[in-house]
Amino acid sequence: MHGLVGELIGTCVLIVIGAGVGAGIHLQDSYASGESNDWFYITIVWGLAVTMGVYVAGSFGSLGHLNPAITIAYALFGLFSWHSVVPYLIGQFIGAFIGAVIVIVHYYPHFSATEGEKQGNTVGIFATMPAINNPVFNFLSEVIATFFFVLILLNLGDFTKGLKPVIVGLIIFVIGAGLGPTTGFALNPARDWGPRLAYTLLPVPNKGIGHWNYAWVPMLGPMLGAIFATGLQVMLA
Incomplete structure (x- = not known):
C-alpha cells in the first residue's frame, strides 16, 4: 500500500x-499565455514537476518511479519485485488521471475562454503529440529518448534520496531539450494516457479530440526504450 499511495x-x-x-501557456487569458513557443520554459517545468513528484512519492514510502516503463523494465531484469508491480502501476495511472482532473478544475474558466484546438484547447495540454506526424519515427523518437533517460537514471541508485530527485529533474530537462521537440517526450505511459483519458472523458468546455490513434506511441515507445536501457545496464554491470 505504501508503494501504491506514494506512486x-x-x-x-x-x-x-x-x-x-x-494549460497556462496554451489557454486564453492566463498570465502565461503567449509563451507557447518557449520550449525551454516547458521542459524545465516538467523536469521540476518530476523532481517534486519523486520527493513526495519517496516520503510516502515508494521508490518514486512514477512511470510504468521504469517499473516494468526494472522488474523484468530483477531490479524490482514483481509483487509490487501492479500496485505501482495502479497508483501511477490513477495519480496521473487525478492530476489532470485537478488541472481541468483549476483552469476551467480558461478552458471556457479558449474556443477549440485552433486557440489552444487541445489534448496536447495533457498528453503528447508529434511535431511531424510520422508514426514510425515518432515511435523511434520515444524509444531513443526513454532509452537515454533510463540509462542515466539507472546510474543514480536510489533516486528518492537527498538531492537526487533534483538530478532526475535535470535529466528530464536535458532529455526534453535535446530529444523532446519531435514528439513532446512522453517518456512515461501513465503521464500520457492518464491525462489523455481525463481530457477525453470529462466535460471540458470547447475541448478538442483525444487523438487516441497516436496514443500507442507514448505507450509502447517508452516501454521499449526503458527495457533496452535496463537490459544493457544489467548486461554490462
Missing part, C-alpha cells in the same frame, strides 16, 4: 505541475 500521490503532483504549465 499515486507522486504522479498526481507530477501531472498537476507539468500539465498545469501546458
Whole structure:
C-alpha cells in the first residue's frame, strides 16, 4: 500500500505541475499565455514537476518511479519485485488521471475562454503529440529518448534520496531539450494516457479530440526504450 499511495500521490503532483504549465501557456487569458513557443520554459517545468513528484512519492514510502516503463523494465531484469508491480502501476495511472482532473478544475474558466484546438484547447495540454506526424519515427523518437533517460537514471541508485530527485529533474530537462521537440517526450505511459483519458472523458468546455490513434506511441515507445536501457545496464554491470 505504501508503494501504491506514494506512486499515486507522486504522479498526481507530477501531472498537476507539468500539465498545469501546458494549460497556462496554451489557454486564453492566463498570465502565461503567449509563451507557447518557449520550449525551454516547458521542459524545465516538467523536469521540476518530476523532481517534486519523486520527493513526495519517496516520503510516502515508494521508490518514486512514477512511470510504468521504469517499473516494468526494472522488474523484468530483477531490479524490482514483481509483487509490487501492479500496485505501482495502479497508483501511477490513477495519480496521473487525478492530476489532470485537478488541472481541468483549476483552469476551467480558461478552458471556457479558449474556443477549440485552433486557440489552444487541445489534448496536447495533457498528453503528447508529434511535431511531424510520422508514426514510425515518432515511435523511434520515444524509444531513443526513454532509452537515454533510463540509462542515466539507472546510474543514480536510489533516486528518492537527498538531492537526487533534483538530478532526475535535470535529466528530464536535458532529455526534453535535446530529444523532446519531435514528439513532446512522453517518456512515461501513465503521464500520457492518464491525462489523455481525463481530457477525453470529462466535460471540458470547447475541448478538442483525444487523438487516441497516436496514443500507442507514448505507450509502447517508452516501454521499449526503458527495457533496452535496463537490459544493457544489467548486461554490462
